[in-house]
Amino acid sequence: MTVTASESSVPVTTRKDWASDQEVRWCPGCGDYSILTAVQMLLPELGVRRENTVFISGIGCAARFPYYMSTYGMHSIHGRAPAIATGLALSRPDLDVWVVSGDGDALSIGGNHLIHTMRRNVNLTILLFNNQIYGLTKGQFSPTSELGKITKSTPFGSLDTPFNPVSLALGAEASFVARTHDMDRKHMMETFRRAHDHHGASLVEIYQNCNVFNDGAFEHITGKDVRASMLIPLEHGKPVRFGADGERGVVADGRGGVSIVNVADVGEDALIVHDEHAENPALAFALSRLATGPHSPTPIGVFRDVVRPEYGDQLADQVDAAIAKKGPGDLAALLSSGATWVVE
Amino acid sequence: MVDNVVELDRVIVRFAGDSGDGMQLVGDRFTNISAIFGNDLATLPDFPAEIRAPAGTVLGVSAFQVHISDHDIVTPGDYANVLVAMNPAALSANLVQIEKGATILVNEDAFDERSLAKAGYGSNPLDDGSLADYTVYRVPMTSLTVAAAKPTGAKPRDAERAKNFFALGLVTWMYSRPVEPTLTYIEQRFASKPQLIEVNTLAFKAGFNFGETAELFGVAYQVKPAAHEPGTYTNITGNIAVAWGLIAASELSGLPLFLGTYPITPASDILHELSNDRNFGVRTLQAEDEIAGVGAALGASFGGQLGVTTTSGPGMDLKAETIGLALQLELPLVVIDVQRGGPSTGLPTKSEQSDLLMAMYGRHGESPLPIVAARSSAHCFFAAIEAARLAVTYRTPVILLTDGYLANGAEPWKLPDVSDLPRIDPGFAEGPNARDGEGNPLFYPYLRDPETLARPWAPPGVAGLEHRIGGLEKADISGNVSYDPDNHEKMVELRAAKVAGIARGIPDLEVDDPGGAAVLVIGWGSTYGSITGAVRRIRARGGSVAQAHLVHMNPFPSNIREVLERYEVVIVPELNSGQLCRMLRAEFGITTVDVNRLQAQPFKVAYLEEKIGPHVFGPESTVSSNGGKR
Numbered sequence: 001m002t003v004t005a006s007e008s009s010v011p012v013t014t015r016k017d018w019a020s021d022q023e024v025r026w027c028p029g030c031g032d033y034s035i036l037t038a039v040q041m042l043l044p045e046l047g048v049r050r051e052n053t054v055f056i057s058g059i060g061c062a063a064r065f066p067y068y069m070s071t072y073g074m075h076s077i078h079g080r081a082p083a084i085a086t087g088l089a090l091s092r093p094d095l096d097v098w099v100v101s102g103d104g105d106a107l108s109i110g111g112n113h114l115i116h117t118m119r120r121n122v123n124l125t126i127l128l129f130n131n132q133i134y135g136l137t138k139g140q141f142s143p144t145s146e147l148g149k150i151t152k153s154t155p156f157g158s159l160d161t162p163f164n165p166v167s168l169a170l171g172a173e174a175s176f177v178a179r180t181h182d183m184d185r186k187h188m189m190e191t192f193r194r195a196h197d198h199h200g201a202s203l204v205e206i207y208q209n210c211n212v213f214n215d216g217a218f219e220h221i222t223g224k225d226v227r228a229s230m231l232i233p234l235e236h237g238k239p240v241r242f243g244a245d246g247e248r249g250v251v252a253d254g255r256g257g258v259s260i261v262n263v264a265d266v267g268e269d270a271l272i273v274h275d276e277h278a279e280n281p282a283l284a285f286a287l288s289r290l291a292t293g294p295h296s297p298t299p300i301g302v303f304r305d306v307v308r309p310e311y312g313d314q315l316a317d318q319v320d321a322a323i324a325k326k327g328p329g330d331l332a333a334l335l336s337s338g339a340t341w342v343v344e
Numbered sequence: 345m346v347d348n349v350v351e352l353d354r355v356i357v358r359f360a361g362d363s364g365d366g367m368q369l370v371g372d373r374f375t376n377i378s379a380i381f382g383n384d385l386a387t388l389p390d391f392p393a394e395i396r397a398p399a400g401t402v403l404g405v406s407a408f409q410v411h412i413s414d415h416d417i418v419t420p421g422d423y424a425n426v427l428v429a430m431n432p433a434a435l436s437a438n439l440v441q442i443e444k445g446a447t448i449l450v451n452e453d454a455f456d457e458r459s460l461a462k463a464g465y466g467s468n469p470l471d472d473g474s475l476a477d478y479t480v481y482r483v484p485m486t487s488l489t490v491a492a493a494k495p496t497g498a499k500p501r502d503a504e505r506a507k508n509f510f511a512l513g514l515v516t517w518m519y520s521r522p523v524e525p526t527l528t529y530i531e532q533r534f535a536s537k538p539q540l541i542e543v544n545t546l547a548f549k550a551g552f553n554f555g556e557t558a559e560l561f562g563v564a565y566q567v568k569p570a571a572h573e574p575g576t577y578t579n580i581t582g583n584i585a586v587a588w589g590l591i592a593a594s595e596l597s598g599l600p601l602f603l604g605t606y607p608i609t610p611a612s613d614i615l616h617e618l619s620n621d622r623n624f625g626v627r628t629l630q631a632e633d634e635i636a637g638v639g640a641a642l643g644a645s646f647g648g649q650l651g652v653t654t655t656s657g658p659g660m661d662l663k664a665e666t667i668g669l670a671l672q673l674e675l676p677l678v679v680i681d682v683q684r685g686g687p688s689t690g691l692p693t694k695s696e697q698s699d700l701l702m703a704m705y706g707r708h709g710e711s712p713l714p715i716v717a718a719r720s721s722a723h724c725f726f727a728a729i730e731a732a733r734l735a736v737t738y739r740t741p742v743i744l745l746t747d748g749y750l751a752n753g754a755e756p757w758k759l760p761d762v763s764d765l766p767r768i769d770p771g772f773a774e775g776p777n778a779r780d781g782e783g784n785p786l787f788y789p790y791l792r793d794p795e796t797l798a799r800p801w802a803p804p805g806v807a808g809l810e811h812r813i814g815g816l817e818k819a820d821i822s823g824n825v826s827y828d829p830d831n832h833e834k835m836v837e838l839r840a841a842k843v844a845g846i847a848r849g850i851p852d853l854e855v856d857d858p859g860g861a862a863v864l865v866i867g868w869g870s871t872y873g874s875i876t877g878a879v880r881r882i883r884a885r886g887g888s889v890a891q892a893h894l895v896h897m898n899p900f901p902s903n904i905r906e907v908l909e910r911y912e913v914v915i916v917p918e919l920n921s922g923q924l925c926r927m928l929r930a931e932f933g934i935t936t937v938d939v940n941r942l943q944a945q946p947f948k949v950a951y952l953e954e955k956i957g958p959h960v961f962g963p964e965s966t967v968s969s970n971g972g973k974r
């Protein structure tokens with residue numbers, strides 16, 4: 001007896017159809033609201049069904065997300081959502097499985113699961129809400145907090161060098177890595193759409209404002225008036241440039257890294273051309289190192305999108321191959337597959 | 345030529361050598377040919393945790409004990425009658441494991457000065473008279489093996505490695521075993537390396553012929569087949585039985601099997617076996633850690649499959665939080681703990697029954713769950729099916745306890761008729777189960793079955809049943825998040841009542857009482873064989889003693905109180921410092937006589953007989969039936 005996803009034509013839905021009856025309980029003004037809206041507005045456009053969609057989260061503010069969706073969902077335990085979602089995705093490849101996590105959940109307690117999920121390339125869409133703070137436990141520094149962060153648990157400044165989630169994902173063999181932010185719904189929806197359509201593990205880092213414990217962490221780069229000069233949109237096949245008139249750009253620095261220049265000084269041909277599909281992630285990694293924190297020009301968009309065998313497909317192939325070779329399992333035959341003898 | 349064949353009713357052979365000498369393989373082969381021959385048998389592999397401890401040292405000794413007989417036996421035997429020792433360290437480490445007067449076959453070539461020193465011998469025990477109590481046969485196994493392999497052109501260093509098959513050949517002759525199964529085995533095992541087929545075949549035959557022709561042995565032995573019930577038999581270890589039981593549970597329930605796990609001694613063979621059975625639709629994931637293993641299994645359960653994780657003690661510590669989540673989500677999950685000696689890394693390759701209280705209480709919060717314990721290697725098959733049945737029927741994580749002894753030990757198993765095995769009904773939710781105020785259909789994920797108190801299991805993919813579950817406390821019926829004090833109390837009670845109610849659906853505790861016994865011996869898990877052996881000996885001496893063995897550790901069978909209260913003395917033997925006895929005392933307010941050993945190996949039957957005897961025969965009678973050896 002198995003349950004499989006329903007397959008008849010997908011009914012037309014609106015954002016409302018994807019919202020559950022539960023009252024949303026994030027702090028007023030929290031960036032999580034706009035992310036929820038972006039997801040709920042995107043889903044009707046994806047041609048997917050509610051009953052075939054599952055959101056799995058760990059623990060943290062972001063992890064309340066599944067309760068607000070009218071899909072199947074699980075609010076699990078701290079850090080373990082990628083592991084639980086892996087079991088679901090491998091056993092039910094017919095489902096659309098999303099993971100919602102935060103910087104503490106995904107990168108601290110759950111760091112191990114996150115990297116292994118990416119290297120295995122399990123078909124999951126992972127949304128990492130990065131607010132660079134612990135919100136639910138009321139304001140301790142997180143693995144993405146800037147060095148020297150003063151918090152309740154680090155009154156003299158944090159001593160931990162932060163993770164750069166995009167760099168980490170690229171190093172963990174991720175086949176899809178992107179970054180977006182909570183102030184731009186259109187960009188979020190486009191990025192989430194790309195992540196969802198990618199077959200394999202996709203990681204989206206979302207800069208998310210925690211207006212209670214880390215207000216304004218990203219405003220130097222995501223504020224409406226600074227965005228043009230501080231966000232570097234990555235577009236496949238196009239030279240990497242930014243600024244109100246595209247006056248600034250990114251060049252290879254000849255030492256394995258990249259740096260920012262005035263286009264007028266070097267000419268457009270000197271700029272690097274973004275290639276999401278490059279097999280070698282080196283340039284994507286260099287781009288991820290361009291900014292060390294949300295204070296200087298920062299690339300957003302899809303860093304990497306390559307085709308790699310998906311884990312669940314390969315597992316299913318092994319099952320099919322075994323059946324083709326040995327025939328479907330026969331329990332009585334299995335029990336007598338070792339040496340047997342008969343007592344009369 | 346020896347034509348003097350003596351018939352024995354049973355014999356215990358212990359093969360011992362360096363970790364690299366292939367003693368486990370030889371023991372396993374001797375077991376298999378004896379099984380095919382029709383003997384009853386029980387085995388006890390005994391190997392170091394280190395893959396290759398320093399060669400030639402006592403630390404690196406690996407042994408395999410097998411007990412074969414012409415009648416029903418229940419243990420691998422207390423002390424061996426025959427020891428095969430491939431080097432001085434193997435001799436030194438195993439003398440305590442053999443009976444006085446035992447036969448010792450030594451590889452004489454290995455008793456050089458360096459090896460003797462490495463084993464801690466100041467003088468050669470073969471010459472200094474220290475083995476006067478034993479019958480010692482000195483066989484130059486290494487040089488005879490090398491000489492036998494000469495025609496193949498194999499280098500002496502390579503040929504030497506076949507000396508384990510020489511030893512097997514010799515013991516095969518001594519106990520009048522058939523040679524064909526071993527020859528076939530050698531051909532299959534070394535199929536890709538023709539030279540090794542030759543070398544090992546010649547070594548094996550040389551060993552066999554040595555027995556037959558050497559003047560050394562005055563006698564060969566025979567142990568006749570046991571009078572087993574008619575049927576088809578195979579020889580099975582506990583780990584394989586667990587794997588097959590899980591596949592059976594998958595077939596019986598129609599739920600695809602998903603194993604999420606992480607390698608750990610002594611549980612890994614379950615993963616190995618299931619990874620090989622993909623044609624049953626089995627999906628296995630060797631996860632990044634123990635936590636991910638159980639997490640993935642729970643994810644598969646949420647998806648409507650049979651989610652299973654396997655581990656041993658240290659892994660249980662790590663999985664506790666996820667087991668608690670499964671308990672709160674009320675989803676089926678089978679957790680298999682192949683117990684080993686603890687605490688911490690403890691004794692990875694040795695056996696202990698010390699995780700019972702952890703299985704009972706090792707999670708935060710009020711978190712009862714069902715526990716099943718296997719009592720023999722073959723019983724692991726049925727115990728795995730039972731664990732899956734409880735998990736699926738009651739939507740709960742279930743812990744199945746086996747241990748290293750059951751996992752690696754083997755016994756003959758009469759194959760069950762597959763069509764007799766019990767079906768398991770997953771009973772997935774098929775549609776909405778309530779209506780709102782306006783009459784619209786609703787799905788309440790925590791609206792329970794009034795009989796079992798199980799909640800509906802509604803895997804994703806069905807329209808109208810979309811729901812969210814999580815680790816936060818649930819509101820009764822709706823399953824929404826609730827912090828209400830009365831609701832929490834009610835939910836704690838409901839979860840407990842659900843598990844307690846399982847007692848109504850399990851068999852009564854059976855008592856084997858010859859009549860009029862005042863003493864009950866009650867055990868659980870892998871001590872079944874040793875306890876049975878001890879009880880048999882006491883009865884053979886005219887004592888009246890009753891025996892009961894628990895399979896369901898939580899909840900207990902409904903009649904257990906009545907059983908316990910029937911006896912004046914309740915003896916509880918356990919390979920721990922007293923865990924079941926605490927549960928019995930706490931729950932039933934009885935006093936118990938506790939028999940505990942913490943040597944990380946099975947009870948010796950004689951030891952139990954000595955402990956139980958005085959309660960049956962009175963305090964003066966302390967002599968056990970085998971003369972209180974050692």
Ligand code: SF4
Binds near residue numbers: 032209
């Ligand atoms: S604490 Fe911060 S992240 Fe959490 S809900 Fe409030 S604003 Fe949002």
